[in-house]
Amino acid sequence: MDRIDLLKLFQRIAAEVQANDYSRVAEDDIITNLGIDSLGLSELVAAMERELEIEIPEEQLTGIRTVKQLFELVEKRLELKSAQLS
Numbered sequence: 001m002d003r004i005d006l007l008k009l010f011q012r013i014a015a016e017v018q019a020n021d022y023s024r025v026a027e028d029d030i031i032t033n034l035g036i037d038s039l040g041l042s043e044l045v046a047a048m049e050r051e052l053e054i055e056i057p058e059e060q061l062t063g064i065r066t067v068k069q070l071f072e073l074v075e076k077r078l079e080l081k082s083a084q085l086s
Contacts, residue, residue, distance in 0.1 A: 001054070001078060005026070006071045027068040045052075048074060054081050073085045 001009075007027065014022040016038055025034060032042060041064070045056055054077040064070050 001075075003071060005082060006074060007067075009048065009051065010067060010070070011043075013044055013051070016072075017043045017047060020078060025067060027066070029067050030065055032065075032069070052078060054078060 007025065011022045011025055014020070014025065014034070014036065018036060020035060022034065036044065041061065042058075045061060048054055052074065054074070056073060056077055060073055064073065
C-alpha cells in the first residue's frame, strides 16, 4: 500500500468516524487541527487496524501529531506484518 492509498483510506475512515469532509487532507496536516481529538484518533486507528489487518500498540500513538507520522507508523506495522508472513 502506497502513500496515496493510505491517504485515501485515511480520508474515507476519518469521514466515517468524524462525519466531516476530509477530502482535502494532506500528509503534513496536524491531526488535531483537522478536528480529530484523541478519542477520534483512537477510533480512526482502530478502523485502520481492522481494514489493514494490523495492530498498533496504543503507546506507539503517543507523540503522533501529523497525518504523515501516522502513515509512517502504519507503514512500519505493514512491513512487520509482511515480514511475519514471509
